Amino acid sequence: MWYLALHIFTVYGAYGCVMTSSDQKVNAGTDVHLSCNFFQCPGHQDFISLSAEWEFQTITQTKIILYYISNQTVSTLPGVYFHGNVKTGSFDIYLPSVTHENNGTYLCRLRLSGRFFKNHTHLIVQSALTRRNSPGGIHPQARPPWWLALVSVPGFVLLIGSGFLARRACRSIQKGDDSKQNMEEVKTRAATEDMGITFKKRKNGKRH
Missing domain, CATH: 2.60.40.10 (Immunoglobulins)
Structure with a gap:
C-alpha cells in the first residue's frame, strides 16, 4: 500500500x-x-x-x-x-x-x-x-430610448416657433422704421413746399 x-x-x-x-x-x-x-x-x-x-x-x-x-x-x-x-x-x-x-x-x-x-x-x-x-457587446441596431423621441419633438416645435416669432418681430421693427422714414419724408416735402410758396409771395410783392 x-x-x-x-x-x-x-x-x-x-x-x-x-x-x-x-x-x-x-x-x-x-x-x-x-x-x-x-x-x-x-x-x-x-x-x-x-x-x-x-x-x-x-x-x-x-x-x-x-x-x-x-x-x-x-x-x-x-x-x-x-x-x-x-x-x-x-x-x-x-x-x-x-x-x-x-x-x-x-x-x-x-x-x-x-x-x-x-x-x-x-x-x-x-x-x-x-x-x-453577447452581454455588454456592441449592438449596431440598437434604438434610442423612447424618452429621447418625446423630448426631441417639443424641442423641435419650440425651435420652429421661436424662429417664427423672431421673424415677425423683425418684420414689425422694419415696418416701424419704414413708417417713420415715410413720415420724415412727408414732413420734409411739406416744409419744402411751404418755403416755395413763401418765396413766390415775396417775389410777387416786390414787383408791385
Whole structure:
C-alpha cells in the first residue's frame, strides 16, 4: 500500500511545477500564444531524460500536436509552431489566425527522469458576430430610448416657433422704421413746399 502511495506521489506530486497560460477567449483570426513553463520542476536541466509534448483535446479527439525529444522539436499539425526555449524551461507554442477548429483543451506534459508533470489551458475561439451579440457587446441596431423621441419633438416645435416669432418681430421693427422714414419724408416735402410758396409771395410783392 505504501508503495502505491509513493508511486502516486512520484507521478502527480509535482503537478504544480508546470505553469501554463490561463484560459483564453479570443476572436477568430487572432494569433494565440500558449505558454508552458517548467523551470521550477526538479531536474528540468536533465536534457537527456527530458521529453515534452503538447496534446490537443476535444470532445471527439485527442492528439499530439507538438513534441520534443532527443533535442529535437517536431510539429505534427499544420499551423502549430514551437515558440520557446527548452534550455530555459520554456515549451511554448504559437497558433496564428486561429479558427473554430482550434477550440479545445491544450495539455502540456513533461517526462523528467521517469516522472510526469503536466498542466493544461482552455482556448475558446468565437466569431466577431457572437461577441457583439453577447452581454455588454456592441449592438449596431440598437434604438434610442423612447424618452429621447418625446423630448426631441417639443424641442423641435419650440425651435420652429421661436424662429417664427423672431421673424415677425423683425418684420414689425422694419415696418416701424419704414413708417417713420415715410413720415420724415412727408414732413420734409411739406416744409419744402411751404418755403416755395413763401418765396413766390415775396417775389410777387416786390414787383408791385
